[in-house]
Amino acid sequence: MRLQRWYTPYLLVLPGVIWMVVFALWPFLNTIALAFTDARPLRPAEFVGFANFDKMLEDDRFGYALTTSLIYVVVCVPLLTFLPLLLALLVHNKVPAIGFFRTTFYFPVIASAVVVAIVWEFLFSGSGTINSALNFFGLIDRPVEFLSDRWLLIGCAIGLTVWKGLGYYMVVYLAALGNVGRELHEAAAMDGADRWRRFWSVTVPGVRGPMMLVSVLVCVGASRVFTELYVLSNGSGGPGGRAMSMVMLIQSMGKGLNGQVGYASAISLVLFLLTLVPLLIVGIANNGDTIREALASRRAVKAAKIKREATVQEVQR
Amino acid sequence: MKIRTTIAAGIAVATALALTACTGGPSSPAASGSDGKISGNISFQTWSLKNDKFTPYFESVVKAFEKEHPGVTVKWIDQPADGYEDKILQQAGSGELPDVVNLPPEYAYSLASAGQLVDLKKESKILGDYVDGGVGAYKYDGIDGSFGFPWYLGTELNYWNKDLLAKGGVTAPPKTHAATLDAAAKLAAAGVQTISDVPGPKSLQIMVSDRGGNLDVYKDGKFVFNTPEAAAIIQRYAELYTAGAITPEALQNAGTANANVNNFNKGTVAWTTSGPNYIDKDVSVNAPSILPSVEASNGFGSPPLFVQGISVSAKSKNSATALAFAEFLTNTKNQIAFVKLAPGFFPGTRAANEDPAAFTETAKNKMQGVATDLAASQMNKARMVGAPKFTEAMETYAKQQIALAVKGEISAQAALDKAVEYAKQNVAS
Numbered sequence: 102m103r104l105q106r107w108y109t110p111y112l113l114v115l116p117g118v119i120w121m122v123v124f125a126l127w128p129f130l131n132t133i134a135l136a137f138t139d140a141r142p143l144r145p146a147e148f149v150g151f152a153n154f155d156k157m158l159e160d161d162r163f164g165y166a167l168t169t170s171l172i173y174v175v176v177c178v179p180l181l182t183f184l185p186l187l188l189a190l191l192v193h194n195k196v197p198a199i200g201f202f203r204t205t206f207y208f209p210v211i212a213s214a215v216v217v218a219i220v221w222e223f224l225f226s227g228s229g230t231i232n233s234a235l236n237f238f239g240l241i242d243r244p245v246e247f248l249s250d251r252w253l254l255i256g257c258a259i260g261l262t263v264w265k266g267l268g269y270y271m272v273v274y275l276a277a278l279g280n281v282g283r284e285l286h287e288a289a290a291m292d293g294a295d296r297w298r299r300f301w302s303v304t305v306p307g308v309r310g311p312m313m314l315v316s317v318l319v320c321v322g323a324s325r326v327f328t329e330l331y332v333l334s335n336g337s338g339g340p341g342g343r344a345m346s347m348v349m350l351i352q353s354m355g356k357g358l359n360g361q362v363g364y365a366s367a368i369s370l371v372l373f374l375l376t377l378v379p380l381l382i383v384g385i386a387n388n389g390d391t392i393r394e395a396l397a398s399r400r401a402v403k404a405a406k407i408k409r410e411a412t413v414q415e416v417q418r
Numbered sequence: 419m420k421i422r423t424t425i426a427a428g429i430a431v432a433t434a435l436a437l438t439a440c441t442g443g444p445s446s447p448a449a450s451g452s453d454g455k456i457s458g459n460i461s462f463q464t465w466s467l468k469n470d471k472f473t474p475y476f477e478s479v480v481k482a483f484e485k486e487h488p489g490v491t492v493k494w495i496d497q498p499a500d501g502y503e504d505k506i507l508q509q510a511g512s513g514e515l516p517d518v519v520n521l522p523p524e525y526a527y528s529l530a531s532a533g534q535l536v537d538l539k540k541e542s543k544i545l546g547d548y549v550d551g552g553v554g555a556y557k558y559d560g561i562d563g564s565f566g567f568p569w570y571l572g573t574e575l576n577y578w579n580k581d582l583l584a585k586g587g588v589t590a591p592p593k594t595h596a597a598t599l600d601a602a603a604k605l606a607a608a609g610v611q612t613i614s615d616v617p618g619p620k621s622l623q624i625m626v627s628d629r630g631g632n633l634d635v636y637k638d639g640k641f642v643f644n645t646p647e648a649a650a651i652i653q654r655y656a657e658l659y660t661a662g663a664i665t666p667e668a669l670q671n672a673g674t675a676n677a678n679v680n681n682f683n684k685g686t687v688a689w690t691t692s693g694p695n696y697i698d699k700d701v702s703v704n705a706p707s708i709l710p711s712v713e714a715s716n717g718f719g720s721p722p723l724f725v726q727g728i729s730v731s732a733k734s735k736n737s738a739t740a741l742a743f744a745e746f747l748t749n750t751k752n753q754i755a756f757v758k759l760a761p762g763f764f765p766g767t768r769a770a771n772e773d774p775a776a777f778t779e780t781a782k783n784k785m786q787g788v789a790t791d792l793a794a795s796q797m798n799k800a801r802m803v804g805a806p807k808f809t810e811a812m813e814t815y816a817k818q819q820i821a822l823a824v825k826g827e828i829s830a831q832a833a834l835d836k837a838v839e840y841a842k843q844n845v846a847s
Contacts, residue, residue, distance in 0.1 A: 141846055142507050143532035156843075227666035228686050243662050249669035249825075335671045337814070340821035341828075357503050358510075358528035359809040359846060 135366035142358055153367035163368065165343045166350040169255055170324050173346065174379060177323040180263050182316045185270035186308065193278050207268035214265065218332030221261050248333055254344045258329040270315050274308055281307030313387040320379045347372045458736040459491045460743060463516035468496035471759055483746050490739055510534050515731040517740035521566060523555040526729050527806040530558060530565040536730040537563030541741055552766045555725040558806045566727030567748040568766030570757055573724065573793050573800040574691050574717045581711040582688035586610045595628040595718045598689060599654055605688060606663035614665040614687045615678035616655065616824050618817040619643040620803040625651050628719030636805035641841040644834035652823050652830035659824045672821035694762025694793035697786040714789040716796050723800035762790045764797055812841040
């Protein structure tokens with residue numbers, strides 16, 4: 102048998118490493134480097150220390166963008182974690198033509214986010230379907246400002262994100278529901294558990310893993326929301342740019358021949374760090390048992406050690 | 419172990435070098451490979467002009483130049499309308515700016531300040547052949563030189579939906595901006611909306627000039643558009659919004675281009691502003707149902723002057739050829755042939771403008787002919803709005819703040835003060 106040379110494993114992983122360095126690690130490190138400069142296109146960049154971060158604290162647009170992104174996360178995570186589960190339970194039943202309903206619920210996922218957002222804009226604009234209908238029935242004198250009021254605009258965008266995401270996460274739950282044993286439900290029913298109780302005590306624990314995955318995906322997606330708000334506000338972020346998300350702000354600050362690339366990179370870095378926080382919380386929640394076990398085992402080891410030392414001391418005495 | 423350490427160190431050094439190579443610094447200007455002879459290959463880039471109408475024109479211009487200079491090859495590239503600024507940035511950043519390139523004055527300013535464009539004042543002997551307003555658009559405070567040959571010029575007109583005006587009892591299009599706002603209040607009482615845009619500093623310049631005043635955006639090294647006159651106009655907009663004369667879309671779209679035109683095309687508002695070729699290019703194609711109701715009138719006050727120019731890359735390897743082609747493309751004969759295809763626009767040379775009959779073509783629609791005549795009549799008083807240092811991002815921010823003022827959430831003066839402060843903090847040094 103011929104022995105492989107020492108560098109063979111390195112050669113095998115080299116394409117993957119190059120790919121990762123060029124398209125992931127290098128841009129990431131470059132963003133960090135730029136965040137501490139006053140870089141603008143076609144001009145020499147100078148190191149400015151934490152000036153971009155100081156500027157962020159005084160920039161009211163950053164405050165609005167942060168608020169928008171946080172609201173997006175806080176509202177979208179529970180909605181997109183539980184509504185798709187309920188939908189999956191609904192279409193999990195074997196009834197005639199259920200395939201049709203499953204496909205229908207999945208349709209918004211296939212459609213382009215931009216196209217869907219344009220359709221929503223037709224619905225909610227001042228002369229759109231909803232305002233026209235409300236006006237027709239005499240319910241309003243002037244159009245409801247769905248897309249020019251900060252909170253209504255954010256609400257419409259969240260509605261769009263939830264509607265579009267339902268089908269995707271429904272499929273994730275459908276796959277997981279197949280693994281929840283029927284016998285568990287039967288046993289719970291025999292013990293007197295009603296449907297609601299069985300949902301919380303059997304179904305939810307049964308899909309806990311996928312549920313954590315969904316919440317992590319929704320959390321990351323919501324904190325990086327762009328398309329929905331951008332299209333619904335035609336890129337303006339609403340009056341005062343108050344409905345801009347963090348990514349919209351990064352795009353508006355960094356684009357063009359006069360873009361403030363350094364400042365946009367600093368906001369990107371903050372967004373990255375902020376995304377880590379909910380991920381950390383979800384990670385801890387997901388691995389709660391493991392962490393508890395590890396802590397308990399550590400305490401046990403420590404107690405055993407103390408006990409052993411005490412015994413040794415007693416023997417010595 | 420030593421080998422592994424060496425590899426790790428090598429990767430770290432390579433990464434560090436790569437990082438330092440990408441922190442936004444400009445590459446040094448390439449040494450000109452030109453020997454002053456008109457020869458070799460050059461590239462020429464236009465902005466959204468490759469279509470059935472213009473393609474034969476550009477092909478014939480390129481062919482004529484190549485025939486005049488045997489051995490020269492001109493490669494014509496056209497970029498789509500959207501994302502042109504990003505494309506220019508990408509090309510300039512990677513040292514691949516086309517030799518001859520179509521640039522509006524604001525893009526040319528950014529490239530000129532980075533030393534990417536040839537100073538035509540120094541290199542060209544025929545700059546005096548072009549109209550002053552056009553040449554002036556490519557001269558910038560703080561940068562010595564002139565950086566574009568004026569190619570085609572345009573201005574802005576008012577367009578009215580006569581049916582909607584009549585609905586509110588307004589029999590003729592208002593003659594002044596102040597009268598327009600009064601008419602908007604009257605129309606609002608009849609349930610007709612007039613305005614679907616909020617003013618930005620650039621349009622406030624026009625509105626103030628229509629009232630006999632003057633509003634500068636940038637003067638003596640300062641942003642100065644937060645005047646009481648400008649604030650009074652915004653305050654009037656806020657009152658009109660409450661009265662229902664302004665659409666919610668005006669606030670939704672604050673800072674985005676063409677929002678007012680899109681709403682006018684839908685037939686939901688009575689007034690918009692647009693370029694001189696709006697009737698043939700847009701209304702007759704996208705909104706033929708409102709075409710019979712549309713009437714054009716002169717722009718208010720000192721209407722804006724829009725200029726498109728041709729610049730030459732400072733990094734061109736055949737700069738003499740590039741300069742010769744830029745001069746050839748923008749000579750009187752070729753400019754007249756070009757604007758014949760673009761009704762409502764005007765050529766950039768003095769000689770071409772001496773005889774407007776030479777380039778006035780029959781418009782497809784009757785109102786387009788009226789619009790072309792109106793545009794010709796106001797070209798003399800048209801002037802550039804904004805300022806080179808006043809970027810698109812600053813205009814967008816100002817419009818966003820003004821939208822808040824129109825909505826009544828902040829005062830008009832506070833909106834302008836915030837916009838000035840933002841411009842001051844974000845101006846490139």
